[in-house]
Amino acid sequence: MDWLGSRCPLPGYSRTSALICLLILPAAAFLVYPMLRTLSLQLHSAITSTYASGAHSVIFVNCPNEQIARDIARAILEKKLAASVNILPKASSLYFWKGEIEEASEILLLIKTKTSKVPLLSSYIRLVHPFEIPEVFSLAMDQGDVQYLKWLEESMEEGRAREPSCASC
Incomplete structure (x- = not known):
């Protein structure tokens, strides 16, 4: 010493x-x-003026029904925590819960956001989600269309939200 x-x-x-x-x-x-x-x-x-891999992420969240999924999606967008949320209907889930195998129909949210917002978004989802332990995980985007990613970035800025140019985005 x-x-x-x-x-x-x-x-x-x-x-x-x-x-x-x-x-x-x-x-x-x-x-x-x-x-x-x-x-x-x-x-x-x-x-x-290029895309840096990992600057944006997709977050996956399962919800018990479509109304809760819509409520969470709308709240996330209103708070500018994400630029886009897809609601995918009726996913069949099998999982362990308290030592037993459970089976449920759930609704899947695909949330597109900045990677820097993932921790805040995860915390917010834990607050509003009805599950005791909501499924929340993210994957960083490796590549993507530069115009779409620019729109994604702009959409989360205050007062700059606008529609993407294609309906499937």
Whole structure:
């Protein structure tokens, strides 16, 4: 432990301070990495006018019925947490719940959003979803149509929502 205090380049810092620095800095870097990665992807996209892989994500959420799915989708869009939500009817789900195999008909939401909004969107869904543990997971978009992705980006900005040019988007 003596080597740690003796190698500290800053005068007046004790071994304890140096040890704390060695423990806190890597933890802080780990916590801010997702935000820094997203910002660097956005900066790269803006400078090069190209799409940076991973800047957008698709989130999958199962809902117990169509009305709940519509309510959640509308709320997400109104809060600008996503640009688009597809509601896919009647998915058959089989899963373990409390040690038993369960079977249910569910409605699947496909939510398109910025990757940077995924944590906030996941938290919001947990608040409004009726399931004790809602199914919420995301996949980063590797590639996509540049015009669609630009529309996706613009749609989540305040006051700039507009329709995509095709009905199937």
